[in-house]
Structures are given as C-alpha cells and as structure tokens.
Amino acid sequence: MTDTLLYRLAALAGLTGGALTVIAVCRRAGLLPDTGLTHALAPPATALLLFTLTAFYLVQRHAAGRLGLAGFVLNHLGLSGLFAIEFLTHAVLQYQDAAAREQVLTGPGQPYFLTVALIFLAGVLVFGVASWRAGVLPRWALALYVVGLSAAALRTSVPEWVYLGGLLAGSAGVLWLSAVLPRLAARGSDRREPLAAA
Numbered sequence: 001m002t003d004t005l006l007y008r009l010a011a012l013a014g015l016t017g018g019a020l021t022v023i024a025v026c027r028r029a030g031l032l033p034d035t036g037l038t039h040a041l042a043p044p045a046t047a048l049l050l051f052t053l054t055a056f057y058l059v060q061r062h063a064a065g066r067l068g069l070a071g072f073v074l075n076h077l078g079l080s081g082l083f084a085i086e087f088l089t090h091a092v093l094q095y096q097d098a099a100a101r102e103q104v105l106t107g108p109g110q111p112y113f114l115t116v117a118l119i120f121l122a123g124v125l126v127f128g129v130a131s132w133r134a135g136v137l138p139r140w141a142l143a144l145y146v147v148g149l150s151a152a153a154l155r156t157s158v159p160e161w162v163y164l165g166g167l168l169a170g171s172a173g174v175l176w177l178s179a180v181l182p183r184l185a186a187r188g189s190d191r192r193e194p195l196a197a198a
Contacts, residue, residue: 007184009051018171018172018175077120148165
C-alpha cells in the first residue's frame with residue numbers, strides 16, 4: 001500500500017469521524033432525535049480519529065521532533081480512553097436506569113474518567129504546541145483542534161454549551177486537517193515547509 005493511499009484513507013476517516021461527531025453534538029443539543037442509531041454513531045467517530053491522528057503525526061514527524069512524538073502518544077492514549085468511555089456510555093449505560101448510571105459515573109468509574117480526560121487534554125495541548133512549532137499543518141486548523149478539544153476534554157467542569165461548542169470547533173479542526181492530508185501526501189509526507197496556502 002502506498003503512502004498516498006494511506007493518507008487518503010486517513011483523510012476519509014477524519015472527514016467521516018468529524019461528521020459523526022457533529023451528528024453527536026446535534027443529538028445532544030436536541031437537534032436530532034435521541035435514538036439507538038444516533039447513539040451508535042458516537043463510538044465509531046472516536047475510533048476513526050485514532051487512524052487520522054496517526055496520519056497527522058506522520059506527515060510532520062521529523063519537523064515535530066520529540067515533543068511531537070510525546071504529544072502524539074498522549075493524544076492517542078487519551079483518544080483510546082475516550083473510545084472506551086464512548087462505547088460504555090452508548091452501548092451499555094444508556095440501557096441502564098438512572099441510578100445505575102449514576103453509580104458507575106460517580107463511583108468506581110470516576111477516577112478512570114478523570115484520568116482519561118487529563119491525558120487527552122495533555123495530549124491535545126502538547127501535540128498542538130509541537131505541530132504549531134513544526135509549521136507543517138495549517139495553524140488556524142490547529143487552533144480549532146486545540147481550543148475545541150481542550151474544552152471538550154473538560155466536559156465535567158464546564159457548562160454543556162462550552163462542551164458542545166468545543167466539540168464543534170474541534171470537529172472543524174479535524175475536518176480541515178483531514179482535507180489537507182491528501183495534498184501533503186502528494187507533496188511528500190515528510191515536508192518541513194509550512195502549507196501556507198492550506
């Protein structure tokens with residue numbers, strides 16, 4: 001499989017994952033029906049973004065250096081944890097009564113959820129700083145990614161509208177960065193120069 005094909009698949013995964021996240025936001029905001037189908041779309045969004053995040057790292061790995069690697073690892077671990085939480089929330093907890101859900105969320109599961117949120121937040125911030133310094137990915141897209149997903153990581157500490165707005169901004173960043181991936185692949189996956197026109 002060629003690098004070009006891999007980046008195109010990663011871009012498609014990012015575009016799909018970003019779109020599914022927007023659908024999840026619309027469901028939480030009451031703009032779409034709260035059904036089994038709309039719940040089932042949330043976990044795949046996170047899983048798809050794991051692939052895309054890897055491509056975001058690979059296209060800038062030399063320019064991003066060790067800080068980029070650290071940010072990628074933390075961001076990837078955080079996303080992996082979020083996938084587990086999304087699966088639990090949408091495939092298990094939604095079928096439990098309110099008391100059972102509350103017992104899981106505020107009981108033994110709470111430290112796990114907090115740890116995942118902190119790792120994800122650290123990963124987004126470190127990866128964002130390293131990517132900004134590398135200058136390979138478009139910086140406005142990175143700003144949306146970092147600001148939006150940082151707000152989303154703080155979901156239990158911020159109002160619902162901040163969380164949902166963060167998800168929308170982060171999704172916009174993911175969509176933008178995903179759209180750039182095929183162009184990066186066409187120019188060479190290890191370019192050090194900024195894509196000023198992207």
